[in-house]
Amino acid sequence: MPFDALVDAGINRPARYIGHELGVVPRDWTGAQVRWALTYPEVYEVGASNLGHIILYSILNAVPGQVCDRAYLPASDLAQRLTEKDQALFGVESRWPLNSFDILGFSLSYELGATNILEMLALCHVPIRAHDRGDLPLNAPGAPPLIFAGGPTATSNPEPYAPFFDFIALGDGEELLPEIGLVVAQAKADGLTRSQLLRDLAQVPGVYVPSLYETGEDGITLQPIDADLPQRLLRRVATPMPHYAMGLVPHVETVHDRLTVEIRRGCTRGCRFCQPGMLTRPARDVEPEAVIEAVEAGMERTGYSDFSLLSLSCSDYLALPAVGVELRNRLADRNVTLQLPSQRVDRFDEDIAHILGGARQAGLTFAPEAGTQRLRDIVNKGLTDEDLLQGIRTAMQNGYRKVKLYFMIGLPGETDADVLGIAETCRMLQDCCRDLGRLSLNITISNFTPKPHTPFQWHSVSTEEFLRRQQLLRDAGRRLRGVRFNFTDVRLSAMEDFVGRGDRRLAPVIEAAWRAGAGMDAWFEALDRTYEAWTGAIAAAGLAGRYRDMELGSWSAVAALERHDLQAFCRQPLPWDHIDSGIEKQWLADDLQQALAATVVPDCSFEGCSSCGVCGPDLGHNVVVPPPSVPEARPQRAPASERICRIRFRFSKTGAMALLSHLDLVRLFERALRRSGLPVSFTGGFHPLPRLQLALALPLGVEAEGEWMDLEFTESVDPQVAQESWQARLPPGLRLLSAEEVPVSSPSLSQRIVFSRWCFTLRAQSSADWEGAIAQMLGAEELIWEDTDKKGRPRRRDVRSLLKTLRLISGDGADATLSARLELIAAVDEQGRSLKPAQLCHWLSERLGARAGALASAANGVGAPAVLNFIQNGTSRVYATDPFRSSCPDSLVREVHRLLFNRVFTSIVLKGVIHSASFQPSGFSLQFPSVRCAVQSTDRLLS
Incomplete structure (x- = not known):
């Protein structure tokens, strides 16, 4: 198909x-x-x-x-x-x-x-x-x-x-x-x-x-x-390859809409709950010059405005300050922003604060994990209250007023005092930073779920206990201002635990849950459906008792320690024992025992070996690059915003590109401009953007052969050079047809729109009196259109004054009563509002409904109104100077449109009124509600 x-x-x-x-x-x-x-x-x-x-x-x-x-x-x-x-x-x-x-x-x-x-x-x-x-x-x-x-x-x-x-x-x-x-x-x-x-x-x-x-x-x-x-x-281990990260630039906005370059793989911090830290050992640093080259080449090839340096713990990449400053120096003229994922607050200093951001300040995230020193020692976080406070103060001194913090509840050995310690930590940070301004905290509270191949894989907490601890923290958080708490749903955590530590007997459960409608299970809007599907599948498989045991926290390392049989408890077979992560199972059990004694194990990348068993001929050893000297930072300049030259481009949008939304199209144009190296002028403010203005937003799925946009530059640019340079970075389906310089002070394109013209084909499901329906519309004193305003509030508008011409060009197909080709000319008001073919379909359906319905009733006994299938063949816009707006006769406009649409001429030049216009058809399909629209092309006229 x-x-x-x-x-x-x-x-x-x-x-x-x-x-x-x-x-x-x-x-x-x-x-x-x-x-x-x-x-x-x-x-x-x-x-x-x-x-x-x-x-x-x-x-x-x-x-x-x-x-x-x-x-x-x-x-x-x-x-x-x-x-x-x-x-x-x-x-x-x-x-x-x-x-x-x-x-x-x-x-x-x-x-x-x-x-x-x-x-x-x-x-x-x-x-x-x-x-x-x-x-x-x-x-x-x-x-x-x-x-x-x-x-x-x-x-x-x-x-x-x-x-x-x-x-x-x-x-x-x-x-x-x-x-x-x-x-x-x-x-x-x-x-x-x-x-x-x-x-x-x-x-x-x-x-x-x-x-x-x-x-x-x-x-x-x-x-x-x-x-x-x-x-x-x-498992296999490979060396990071940052140059392969520059692969693709999607047409649509993605969740991580930026260039991402890996700087370090693996983490040896030894956080006892962290599965990635255990499964990705040993740590492997990327050479600083390789990172710099990958980012510099990637930003040039992709046109992204943001880039991110990726690692499980970016701050443990000792070359980060030097690499960050060097990148900011090299990319100073490109108006880009550096972002980092969650990082260690004890390594967040002036050097790292300086390299973050760029064109705009990115968010800042830390993960203390626990609210008391005792519990942070249990999880081997290696973080003190003093480290946390110093990192937050450094952030505020560098302009941050909102920080995101991650905590966990349900960790082994946790008490109510540890849970309340999260709220107390937030209060302490706000009090101790009050001299620097108001600090807002966004707190995410995750429920601890045990992960295979970690020291905490032998411990779980009951669902009821999670709910109690969440409520304890909610009550304490109500007394804090400027602190927002977000909690993970305990049902999601229970299902993750049940599946994550399961064996092959869970395969029928997974299949049954899928057949019952589970899917997109990580998305919160699907949670109720997901939970119902999973619990039903678990019960059908006869595993409800096992699931209930897990909900009750049946795996408890703390209880085993109290029974003095922790080692025997940890020697039980596990479904993943045949997978060799490189870390010995006995080492995990010993580390769990050290955790329950609040003993801290050092980071083996920088201190002594912890004898976990990973390093050796099979998986290699830690590779830590010594920190190079930090280069002198060059002064950062605001994006160039001078408005020296404005060029007006005419472009076409055909083929698959017609499926790009207006915002995606603008984003694509902006990235192509960045790749072109043209001296584009940027706006000011928090998020500087190129001074690029598209005249009108096309409906989704509409192909265009004559769209217009203005672009401003910081220096004089030859229009032909700009057109060729920009075109070379655009995909097939987007063509720049012409370029000409216009005065920078001239009114914007959107202020010049006079008329919109559409030519389209309608098909009814039964015979229709097209001429009669059109006459009714033209004779109507009002045409009411119901929609919503920018704030989503419903409104009713009379748009009859916008309808200038609606005429039947010809019947289409063997039975002209079922199909007709129409021409619509609609005025565009001062706010840029006009009529669209979808609205005409709605009104024509209403007027054809009774008559067409009666014919249908006579034919098949069904009295439903006819439904119109809308096939749009072409549109055009007329742009004019203010004198032309008020004085140009409709007859001239219609004649120009007629000549173009009927192929009498493929191009028209009207000196002093219309520079040029053309019409070229192609093909595509668009589905409207109860209306089928095969859009073929658009063309706009500009004076």
Whole structure:
């Protein structure tokens, strides 16, 4: 089925499905030896900004003979359309069905994200369970692709999800995935069956094939079915590759809408609740010059206005101050902003405060985790009240007045005093910083959920106890001003815990929850539906008692310590014992015992080795780059805002670009300008933007052949040079047709609009008296349109004065009573308001309803009004100077439009009135409510 039949303007945010983002290179999909599709089981805006997803995609496309596409979870409207039309979910670049690829990989980074994966598998027309996929060779007709998962959740405990996947990729994938591709390429050449290929893959370090491991009688322990298979599977470790982070620039705004460059992988701080810190050891710093080069090249190639330096603990990258200052110096003229994720407050000093921000000040986030020193020692945070206070004061001295803090409740050994200590810490910070101004705190309170491969994996807290502690903190927080508390829903935490520490017996629960409607489970608006689906599935699987035990906090390391059997408690088999993270299980148990004694373990990147077992020939050692000297900071300048030159551009918007919203289009133009290097003038204020003005916003899905926009520069620029430089950075479907300099002081484009002209085709479901309906509209004394104002308040407006001309051009098709081609000319008032074809469809439907309905009733016994299908062929706008607005006769306007629309002339020049105009048709589809609109082109006239 054609792509246009699946994705049109009737789909919410259709631009997220069109692919071909900046950075995409054409691929030979048919000639490749191995075809990958990496999927992120979230909507595009989330997945397309995930750094790991983009890095692996870029690496695979650099391997000779292999190509990689991407796919994301479609929103419900597109998923419904795919199902109704019996079409498989597709890759965003090739637009091939995902079930036609060789390997389909999913990133599993959240315990409840498995339901999204099952939804995508169903939409791909791929069997949900691995044992249902047969044993055909991959290159046999109808053979489903290999299905695998990777990511932190899949690496830490793959067992709840194991029956759904052919194999699991453990650990870092930068080197592992290309090795897998080579094995698959050879297997395809040799004609190996699926089972034979999986046995070959099981020999690749870091690949876990669940079907080759059987569970014991306890349902937990696993044994390989053959002696040549490893008992335990070691995760893979790779060196960070920051230059692969510059891959793609999405057309739509994503959740992390910026360039992201990794500066350090791994963390050795040893926070005892933190799974990423345990699963990504050893720590590996990126060389400072490599970071600087990646950011500088990335900002030039992408046109982003923001960039972020990424690490689990950015402040532990000792070169951060030097790298940050050097980047600010080099990018001083580009009007960009540096952002950092949550960082350690004890390392936040003047050097780091200075490099943050840029064109505007970014947010600031710290994670003390606990409200008392005793509990911070238990979790091995290595943070004192003095460190926290000093970091907050440094932030306020550098202009910050709002700070975000993360805390946890339910940690091992926590008492009510520790919970109340969170509120007391907030009060202390405000009191001790009062001399610097008013401090506002945004506090996020998370419920502790135990994670595999951490010292706290043996501890949990009951749901009832979580609720009690939350209420305790709410009561204490009411006495604080300027402090906002946000709490995680305890139901979500309970489900995460239940699945995250589960075994293979949970696979039927996951499948049943998905079939019951669970999905998008991390989104709070879906929580009630999610909870009902999951608890129902748990009960149906006969695991309600087990779930209740977990809710009651049945795993309690504190209770085991009180019984003097902590070590025996920790020796119990766990579903993830066969996964070798590099950290010995006994070390985790010993560290738990030290935690309950409030003993702090040093950071082995900077102090002595803690003997966790990671460092060695298999996983490597910590790589810590010594801090270079901090260069002298150059004075920061405000973005250039001089208004020396204004150039007026005429542009076209065709093909898939018609699916871009107005805001996405503006964002795309701005990034192309940044890449062009043109001396653009910026606005002032908190968020400086290029002085770019588009005349009017087109309806979504409308193609345009004659749109207009103004752009101002800080120096004189030749219009032809500006046009060519800007055009070279724009995607296909956006063409700059002309450019001319206009006075900087001239009125804006929006003040010059006189008329809008639309030509479109209407189709009724039954015979219609078009001439009669048009005569009724033209003879009406008022035309009421109901909508909302900018604040969302309902309003009723009489827009009859805006309707200048509505005429029937011709019938369309074999039966002219069912289809008609119309021309609309509408005035544009001083506020830029005018009529749109969708409004005309509404009014014509009302006027055709009784007559068409009566005919329909005579034909089929149904008296419903006729529904119009709206096919829009072209629009144009007339822009004029003020004298022209008041004196230009409608007859001249209509004649110009007639000549253009009927192809009498393709271009007209009216000296002193209209510079130029043209009309070129193309094609596209747009879905309006109860109206189908196939938009073909627009053209605007400018004087």
